[in-house]
Amino acid sequence: MSKETRQAALHRALRAKAGQPVLFGDLVRAVWGDEAPARPLPALRTLVRRLRRSVDDEIVTDASGYRLVVRAPGPAQLPADLPDFVGREDELTALSTSTSAVLAITGPPGVGKTALAVKLAHRIRDRFPDGQLHVDLRGFAVGPAVGLDQALGRFLRALGVPPANVPPGRDEQIALYRSKLRGRKVLVLLDNATELSPLVPGVEGCTAIVTSRNELPGQTGLAVLADDEAGALLDRMGVDGSPDDRAELIRLCAHLPLALRIAGAHLADRHLPDYLDELRGDGRLDALEIEGDAAVRAAFALSHKALPDDARHLFGLLSVHPGADFDVEDTAALADLSIEDAARLLDVLVGAGLVQRAEEQFVLHDLIRLFASEQAGEEAQQALHRLLSYYTATASQAAEILVPAMTQLQRPALAVPGRRFATAVQARGWLDAKRAVLVAAVQVAPHPFACHLADALRGYLNNNGYRPEQRVVLAAGLASARSAGDRAGETAMLNGTGQLHWRLGAFAEALRFYDAAVELAASDLMKGTLLSNAGLVKRDMGDFAGALADLERARRLSRSHPALHVNVVLNLGTVHGVRAELRKAAAHFEEAWRLAERHASPGSVAAAREGLGVALIELGRYEEARPHLESALAGYREVGRSKPNLLVNLADLTAAAGRDEEARTWALRCLELAQETGDTRVQVEALIRLGDQGPAVALAEAINYPLGRRRAQLVLARTDPGLAEELLRDVRDSGDLLLESRALLALAEATADPDRAREALDTAKAREQAGVVAEVEAFLAAQPPANGGSTSS
Structure with missing residues (x-):
């Protein structure tokens, strides 16, 4: 068989049971029949590696085989086709038959560029089975334009890249965007662009439709209608x-x-x-x-x-809305109307042709918005303040549910109370739907709204990986606070900016922003928050002494602030954990658990019990650990948080208790959830638990996750003395005290060296790692006696 035929046979065998693991042996027979190679598993791995490069479907490694996950349908972001579009047949014919990778449509405002672009996109969309992307860049709008980083982030997410995996650098984002498009046929519609930007794919098989008022290379210039x-x-x-x-x-x-x-x-x-x-x-x-x-x-x-007087009044006020679109609730807040009146008046404006409806959203053409602004009158500023009050109050209430441990600024007096949410799912859904509008609102908001809205959004943006949006709102909020001489607002924005740099791995920059914020902070609550955050950065830098010093200061400052106090105690537990001070870690998690229950904080209760369960696993107290991890799992579900890493801990727990099949089930569930949420670090951990160390090492290196790489190498090092020596040096250099005893054991197994094993035993006993102690003792018990077992007389 040729390589291509073998790949096709492998692909067919996997697709026949899509979503289910197919055993290694069954795949070998499907590919080679009765003529299996001498080393079938390495040959199968090589073939799978080649297949992964040639198909879009995902091939997941399971403990006993491979599983194919059919690629989800591509993005379908085109606006609805226009039912009353007429004319432009010459332009449509020329554009739809063009082989150019960029179809540029230019002309003055109101000439119908967007309408032609949308009609063209729908006419040729069948040529692009892998999806269509669309963004209105608002290059000529009254409000803020959509930045390149924001647009790239949106496109990457639409192409299946989880927000947390969008790289921070623009060049890296562009490279990832093009790599995601490579080998696919995707149509990209860029409306209201000022130039041909890197959003134009430049990838074979993909085409961009670009509209602009400016002249562009290869343009089709629109004149008025004949x-x-x-x-x-x-x-x-x-x-x-x-x-x-x-x-x-x-x-x-x-x-x-x-x-x-x-x-x-x-x-x-x-x-x-x-x-x-x-x-x-x-x-x-x-x-x-x-x-x-x-x-x-x-x-x-x-x-x-x-128009009736009330519709005319509303029309002028709509011009102050900062986003590309708005809904009935926005309109009600903006104009101080009931929901019913807002809906009725929007219908009047749609009927008059002054507002366009797009399902549940409404849109003003740029020129119409400009004309409407001339009618807004003196109430325009009041209307904007009402809308910003609504957004700030609603975003703050959403943050209280989604990130209750986050310290928020003291909210100013707001003209509109905002929307309330019964569940975390509702809160996240509103933020997801409004994200682009809220980011635009921060950029045009006067003080103090820019600062307070940015503060309310930063936890959501940070936790969900929306780095470009996070950077935009924090910069706008910081500029607003500084221009107004608002020390509290500036402190909060510096805190958020430090958090952004921490998530990006720029630890020194993060500490610089935290230090500047501490100098400005006026309250114990804010100082404690900043010191707690700085302590976590130092923990991740390996400066454990500095981390403990900052966290202990934060603990003293936070005693009269329950939510922060729980968070600080939890953070102390994590630092003692990485220092291999397991009993101290467990004690802190127990304390955090009690405090969180006293103050009715279910998310913090779950986090504390998870930490306690992990510490107990390391201490070898498996039966005690299980109820904590199971309770944490239920707690996270209650607050709507997805925590795939908890499933890895449950897999470790059941494996340590000898329940291998149950451990495999937990690991498979973990891998699926981590792939759904885009948590690549947890994918590494799941692959390790499933025994697929090679792909785990490769993935860990690809995402710069050295801890995961070292854990995966532990298994490989058991049969490779050179790797074992290198791994031990790496572990010691990194200060990863929990892995040191395991690295010593791996070296002992690779070299059959009982002295190294006894060193591992002493290290594990000193750190009370009962599971490692048992493994080392089993290894030593299996070693032959010295001198072949003879005794002297």
Whole structure:
């Protein structure tokens, strides 16, 4: 058989039982039949490695075989097709038959660039079976544009990259974006771009449609509609009248699709001659300096004049909304309306052609938003404050549920109370749906809203890996606080920025921001929070003495702040754990458990019991550990948190108790959940538990996870003296005290050296690692006596 045929046979065998493990032996027979190679498993591994590079489906290694996970459908982000689109057939034909990798559509505002791009995208979408990506970059909008980092983050997430795995550097993001597109056929629609950016894939098989008011290479420039196209649009909208009246309407609307659509909506219940009389007035000549705006302004003015007073009032206020779209609840907060009135008035504006509906969301065209801003009047600032109050209050309440241990700024007096949530799922759902709008809101918000909204969002953004958005909101919040001389706000933003750098692995930078924040902090609560965070950074740097010093200071400062106090005690437990001071670690986790139960904090209770369970496993107290881990699992589910690493701990526990099949089940569940959540570190741990050390080492190296790499190498080192020596040096250099005894045992097994084993035994006993002690004693008991077992007389 050729390599290609073997790969195809392997792929078929895996797909036949997609989602289920297929035994190694069954796969060998499916590929080679009765002519299996001399070393079938290494040959199968090589073939699987080649297959992984050639197919998009994921191939997961299980303990006894391989399992194929069919790749999920690609992204489908195109806006809905336009039912009343007419004309542009020459442009559509040319663009849809073009072989260019970039289809650029340019022209003045209101000429129909977006409508043509959406129609084109739907016409050619079948050529791109791997999905379609879309972003409105808002390059010419009144509000903040969508930054390149934000757009890249959105696209990477849509392509299956978990937020936590989006790299921090722009070059790395671009490389990952293109690698995800390589070998796929994906259509990318970039609306309202100012230039051809790295969002254009530049990858064979992918095409970008780009709209812009600026000139672009290879562009298709749009002129206004021809007479027959404009007439067809009027026909589609049901605009009746004499040929002369219709021709005059087209002329007065400057042949612009946007102006014609607004006029058509306005004519639904009016006679064309009356409308033309108004359109001929001097008001039509009150033009902006943008080409074609006179026609749009005239159509807008007449539609606006015909609105009921309350709809006209709302229309002006909508211009202050900072996002690309808004919903009924946003509108109610913005205009101080009931939900029912907001919905009713939005329907009026949609009917007038001034607002577009996109399912549950509503959109203002950039030009219409600009015109609306002229009608907002003195209440515009009050309306923005009401909306920001609603967003800040709602985001703060969501943060209290999702990240209760996070120290928030003292909230200012807010004009709108905000939405409340009954569950963590509801809170996260609102933040997920509003993320882009909230990030835009922070960038345009005056003080103190920018600072407080950024503070409310930072825990959610941090925990879910939205690094580009986190960077944007913290920078805006910090600038706002500094310009206003708000020391408390500046402290909070420095704290958030330190946390961002910590998550990015820039430990020295993180400590710099924390130190600056400590100098500004005025309250024990804030100082304790900062010292606790700095202690964790020092823990991760291996500075355990510094970590304990900071955390002990934080503990003293936090005694009158229960949520922070629980968190600090938990953090102390983790530091003692990595120092292999297991009894001290267990004592801290027990204390945190009691405190969290006293203050009704289920998430912290779960975290404390998880830490206690892990410490008890290391101490060899397996039966005591089990109820803690099971309770932690239930607790995390109660608060809606996904914790795949807990399943690894349960796998370790059941394996230590000799229940290998149950351990394998836990590890498989862990691997699946870690793949769903994108937690690659936990994927490494699950692969180790499943016995697939080679892929675990490769994955750990790929994500720069040295602890996982060392744990995977422990098994490989047992038969490789050179690797065992190197691993022991690595463990000692890193200060990983918990792994030292295991590394010594691996070296003893690789070299059959009882002296190394006794060193491992002494180390494990000193650190009370009962499980390692038992393993070393079993190894020593199996060694032959010295001198072949003879005795002298």
